[in-house]
Amino acid sequence: MISPVGLHRVLEPAGVLPQAAWRLDASPAIAPNEVRIRVERLNLDAASFRQLREKHGGDGARMRAEVLEIIGARGKMQNPVTGSGGMLIGTVEETGRRSPLGLRVGDRVATLVSLTLTPLAVADGLARWDGHSEQIPCDGHAILFARSIAAVLPADLHPELSLAALDVCGAPALTARVVERYVADRAREGDARPISVAVIGGAGKSGSLSLVAARRAGAARTVGVVPVAGERDALEAAGVADAVVVADARDPVALSTAVTTALRVPADVTVVCVDVPGCEHGAVLATADGGTVVFFSMATSFAAAALGAEGLAADVTMLVGNGYAPGHAEFALKLLRAEPGVRGLFEARLAAD
Structure with missing residues (x-):
């Protein structure tokens, strides 16, 4: 059954909401009420970024490796220590015919729901991230559910500036x-x-x-x-x-x-x-x-x-x-x-x- 809150994407444990799940299904094929985003940039929340930076002494390569490990293992970005994630910006790549979000292919959007409940896969190894910023250049995809929230990025503000503000809105x-x-x-x-x-x-x-x-x-x-x-x-x-x-x-x-x-x-x-x-x-x-x-x-x-x-x-x-x-x-x-x-x-x- 396709759930508006993403229950069908929960791999383990069964029966919990995506935020509480240990692992999500981040496969790119979308259900009729879902939207797939081509990810351009992740924004780690401040608590998660600080914890990772302190744990690894600011070593960007080790921070990158841990973030990749988390996403790969869990199908989402959820720091196991802080329990938090962040958000992302990207471009709408495909919309399901029954998606209620009102998004169109080609829209540049910021997700207004946490990465802790967003199915996410990374394709570029986060190779452009040096670990010095909460914002992570990224190529990958993410899935939005019917009950997700996203905002189309305004044309008058730089995307990185919009992302920073929308992260804490x-x-x-x-x-x-x-x-x-x-x-x-x-x-x-x-x-x-x-x-x-x-x-x-x-x-x-x-x-x-x-x-x-x-x-x-x-x-x-x-x-x-x-x-x-x-x-x-x-x-x-x-x-x-x-x-x-x-x-x-x-x-x-x-x-x-x-x-x-x-x-x-x-x-x-x-x-x-x-x-x-x-x-x-x-x-x-x-x-x-x-x-x-x-x-x-x-x-x-x-x-x-x-x-x-x-x-x-x-x-x-x-x-x-x-x-x-x-x-x-x-x-x-x-x-x-x-x-x-x-x-x-x-x-x-x-x-x-």
Whole structure:
């Protein structure tokens, strides 16, 4: 039976969804409701890329070999340590007659679903990837299901720039939604207190977009938290946050102190956009009672977050950013076009890679 969520592509174990499967069928022949993409570039998520880079000491050949091994063994790109994958861009090569995605042969698209559930095969050995960038030039194919999501790449932005923004487009969309609700609730209650937002990992892709999304949604004061002085200088120059502080997000007291000092109060909303583990307790401690912590990091331990909040007697709502919100792709690209500071951060990151 051909499943709209790809159950027919699961090879083992039987009965689970593709994301939870150990191995997928990545054969190129498509079902009537599927689409085949000729892959041009993979984008590893930040947590997976960091783990691979640290494991292999930045040795590009060894990183390439492990990524190829993962894809070859599993029929998808899912880092077995982080559990995360990334996304890709490519050109629509064939569409099934019953595909509901509205894609046409020749469309250049970015997939907005994770590589952890996308059947994928590589044909070029990733020979053009040196291991220094999250973005991997690639020749291969990938399969989209009826319930997959993809966005046609805009003509006015370089594909690599679009890929970088679309990779994290769920973060600014959910950040805006959360902040808008706080603004509306306080206005309805006659509460004049301004909304304050902290973004941990503020100089990164998801972090910088979340900062400008929070500001546009009505946050009165924002602070970006970064780990090193170089990122502080870049974020300050971009002008996307009201304050920028340097703090180790793995040090709960230092992080909380930095945020509350910069905002003069704990944050109403704290958005976690880092690619290292161990930041859960600091995020909770930096957030006001009744506030919200949004976790967008695939390095997050949700057990640590929940048990840490309990141990701190912290009355906070904790949200898992699932990477999808209606209109999230268009929203991220709109911010990228409208905010020169954010675009500059993205372009500098791509140039450095």
